[in-house]
Every structure is written in C-alpha cells, then in structure tokens.
Amino acid sequence: MWLQARQVWMYFRLYQDVPRLKNRDIWNPAVKGADFLLKCLVEKNSCTRCPFSVTKDGQAIKIQRNLFSECFFVMAMSETWRATNVDKYKVAAVSFMQKIRHWCIVDDSALGADDLPGTTKTSKLAVAMMSLCLCEQMHISNLQWENLSGDEEKLEDWSVRNLLSHVQRSGTVVLESVSLSGQEIPGADGRLYVPGHAIECGWFLLQHALQCNNVMLAEKACLCFIDAAFSKGWDADNGGLFYFLDADGYCPLQLEWNMKLWWPHCEAMIAFILSYKFKKETRLLDNFVKVAEYTFSKFSDKKGEWYGYLNRKGEVSSNFKGGPWKGCFHVPRAMLMCENILLELIDSCDK
C-alpha cells in the first residue's frame, strides 16, 4: 500500500490543482485506488496497521516496523476526502493521523521494532519529515484532527523541533539518526548523512516557515538543510547527488552509496526553486538549473518515463522505470510544484 497510497494522493492532488488534468482519466483510477486501500485495511487487515505490500485481493504480504505506510495512507485518504467530500475517507485519515501522533510523541512500541537489551532508541529524520508533511496535508484538507489538552505539544511543533535536532556540528550536517535527546550517536549509523533526505526536509521546513512567517526558521532551512546538503552531496567530478555520505568523510557502509537516484534530484529542484522564491538570490536559480539539466539529461528517457538508478558516472544502472520503491510520486510532485512556483515567479516578473 506504500506505493499505491502515494499514487492515489498524487492523482487527486493533480486532479484538483492542475486544471488541464481535471478529468475522468485521473478521477476514476484515483477513486478505485482509494477504495482498494480502504478495503485492504478494513476488510482484510482489521484496521490495525497499513501493510507495505498486499496481494492483488488486498491481503497483507509485508508490514514494516515503521510508520511510513500509514503516513502515505493518511495522505491518500485526506486528499481523497478533499476531492470527494465523502466522509469515510475523512474518518480513515483522522483515525490514522491520531495513531501516527501517538507513535511519534507517546509510544511507538505497537510498530513492533525490536526492543533488545543492547538496542538504543534513536530519532529518525524521515519520521519527523513525514509528520511535518502530514500536518501540512491536514491544513490543506482542512481537517481538524488534533484535540489537545493544555500541556500537549502540537505534532507540527514536535516535528519542527525534531527535524532541527538532526542538525549537528554547528549546522554543517543533517544526520539521519540522533539520540532522543538530540545528540550525535557513535558509529557509522550515527554519521550517516543522506543529502536527498536533508534537502527534502529542507523544503518542507522552508514551506512551513514561510506559512508561519518565521524568517529565522526559513533561513535555517535554506542554509543548514538545502545549501549544506547540496554542497556536500553534489558530485563535483561527475555531477549528480550521492545517495549516502558519511559525516566524517569515510565510505558509507551502504553499497549503493555513490549511485545517483532520481528522487533526491526531484527534491533538489523543488528545494532550489522554493529557496529562490524566498531569497531571490541568483545562485539559487543557478543551482536549480544545474540540478534540472543533470536530471532531465540523465534520468528522463526519450521514449517516456524516467530511469531511477544511475551509477556514479551517471549511466543507467537499473533499466526498469518502476519498482517496489519507484512509483508515481516524486517525479509528478516535483513537476507540479516546480511548474506552479515558476509560473508564480514569471507572473510576479510581469507585474
């Protein structure tokens, strides 16, 4: 359901935000997809967890020990609700949003991660990024979901606070995992730096900061997340963003560390065009163009669709265009957001 939920969200977002795509070819499969997701959950899997993958008829094949499938399910249900106004989607979105808040802030033991004597719990960058993304999604869908007593923290505030705790070493790196008290943890896991993630977090934070008129936070998002990750992560010799880095400059343990993946490049295009809209500095537009030129020349196939996985030199390494982790999400989201921001910029130039 991980990929399917992203696709349902994407279809309904495009349907609603792009006038030329407001048609039945987008609507019909999106509704079918949303109902499949609901059926998987309610009929087949007793509403407890969202499976990562299911059989054709909706039976769980794999349930991950993290909350990301649930996050994408909430995105799909809330966007479907926004488009259709049908209550069942709102109910599903709100009930899982409340579970996600509980897992983030109160207790995540229901996710089933190992709790062994030698294990230390850590804060994960991707969790805080997704929870911030979902809070924004709740605003867009106009869903009131959080009923807080006076001393409870809003999930939005928790997310921002957690994202910032991953900024380490005087603002020069954004680490994937830090301790629950926001300290760097020892070893290779603690040094792991994923430029694409840091950049994606950067534009989520920047977008949030601009909505709250928090200029300090917006500057920090640009400087520590987007600019720093781009300057560390861009391969000066061959172009493209590395997948994994080590904050101390060692070779990361992940064998695919030096590959160039499509999604960090999608996120970097969004991040630089949004930074430019905020700061109007030419270097940000230059970076946008640099990433876009690499991306369109290397990932996009003339016969249609994009490759996902290039080697260090930028040659296609895996020739499939869709797979268990590459569906209908990062490319259309980036196209949608970049098109909208570029149109705004052109529009403001004309005035």
Added chain:
Amino acid sequence: MWLQARQVWMYFRLYQDVPRLKNRDIWNPAVKGADFLLKCLVEKNSCTRCPFSVTKDGQAIKIQRNLFSECFFVMAMSETWRATNVDKYKVAAVSFMQKIRHWCIVDDSALGADDLPGTTKTSKLAVAMMSLCLCEQMHISNLQWENLSGDEEKLEDWSVRNLLSHVQRSGTVVLESVSLSGQEIPGADGRLYVPGHAIECGWFLLQHALQCNNVMLAEKACLCFIDAAFSKGWDADNGGLFYFLDADGYCPLQLEWNMKLWWPHCEAMIAFILSYKFKKETRLLDNFVKVAEYTFSKFSDKKGEWYGYLNRKGEVSSNFKGGPWKGCFHVPRAMLMCENILLELIDSCDK
C-alpha cells in the same frame, strides 16, 4: 555474533589444519572469541536465539528472523570443541544443531518471520546450503547429534534434497527461492539467481557427493550449480561475477546487482579447483585461473587485506576492508581450501 562466530571457526580451523599456524597467536584470540560467544548466549541472552550483533559486553542489538547466526555459532562451537576437547563447546554445538534441525524440517515459527495472510512460505537456497555445511562440520568434529526414529529424515538428506529442488528450467538455473513443493514462484523474487550462492552450494554438494561416492550427484553439482552459474554470472565485458541476476534476463531489483563482491570470487576459486580435482578437465583449471587472476588483481590490496566491493567495471567502490558483512571468513577459507587441493594435485602429479 554472525561475524565473530565465523572468525572463531576460521581461527580454530586454521590452527588445526595448517601446521605453520599452530601457535598461540591463533589459539588465544580464538578461545577468547569462543568464550565471548558462549557468554553472550548463556549470560546475556538466555540461550534462546543467537543475536546477529551485540554490544561490547554482549547484549543483543539485533536478532535476525533467520537461522544464520545460529549456524555460524554451531560452526564456532563445534570447531572449538574439536580443538579443545572441552565439553561446554560440544554441549552448545549439539543443542543449537538440534534447534536448527527443528527449524529446517519441523517448524521455523520460533524464528519470528512474519506470518501474514498474503505471505507464502518459500524454500531458501541459503538455508539448505548452511544445513549441509553444518552436517559436514558435525562429521569433521565427530559429533553425534541426531537421534532419529525410523521415519525421520536425516538433516543431510533433507539438505541435499532441498538444494536440488532449487535447480529449475531443465537444470539451467539455480533459483534463490522456490515453493515448498519445489516449484518456481512467480515474480522477481522467484526469478532471483545469485551466481555466487549457486557456486558456493555447488562445491558443498560436490564435496558431499565425493564423500558418499555419489558420482551422479557430483556431476550435477559441477554442471547445474558451478558451470551454469559461472557461464551465466561471469561478466564477459569487464570480468568478474555479477552479484544478482534475473533468470529471465531482466534487470534485478537489487541496486547493487552489477557489483563485483569478493566472496563469490572466493567461492568460485574453491569450486573450480575442487571440480578439477574430480573431473581433471583442463577447462576447469582454466576457469580457476581466470577467476584467480581477476580476484588477485582487483580485490587484493598491495598494502594488505582485500577490498570487498567493486563496481561493474572492477574499480573499488567501497574502500573499507572490513564491515558488517565482511570479516575473517571467505578469504582465509578459500586460501586454505585452494592451497590444500593444489598441494594434493601437485603431490599426485609427482607420483
């Protein structure tokens, strides 16, 4: 404990089988390692499962949902028993060997793999390979461990039968996963073909067949496992064995599919020199030399030790020499076995 147990096994094997290594520099750390493994299990983790990794003082960090850590623990304990004659190692080896038999033949639910409505259990090549490896290890250590009633199958026979069930498509491929009844399963997982695994299984089977004087089985090990995997897996353009293949020739989903790893090359050297000893065909010696030349020129570093991970073209892609999956095992095991077989061959020429 996965890496540590392999290292303890390797040290004691070298100590016992290589006269020039029969010294305290090998013995002392090996005993220390064996006692650390026992301590981890008995004091820290209540003897139920062997953790994959532990803290410095032996507390479990990660327990895998498979039996491989236990397999390496049995190898370490039985080899330590063979070297030391101290009972506690024998007791540990036998008790875990009996668990492994139960997990293989009767019921593996205690390993904790997900049992979801859409999940289908499959037979894994690596499990049958390890259980055959352990049966051979029990013979070498002279351990009587299997008390069978009349209708129970020996683990050795079960292992051979299961390994052969992975040979599919008229003997042209050895698939990583097949159904429990020995049929090919649909999808990319079902088509996964790992040349290094097939070749490693090949020499285990060949060694077993030669011990039983089963010429038919020995021929099958050479033909379907070693020769077929080498001809499909060897990169004609750049040399070296691919890590993952798809039996239908599609691109495997694993991003690292076209990398060249050290261990398949170690296993291929063992497989070809053992095949040559059995069949005395020049082409097998030629293949041994071809693999050895690639291996020593690409993986071995003049400053000492081997790199583990090269890109498709044979350039070092990860510059570390040890890591979570690369310890003291494949290289010294290959050196030991190849040296011994080559000495036998020279010896038999001299006569």
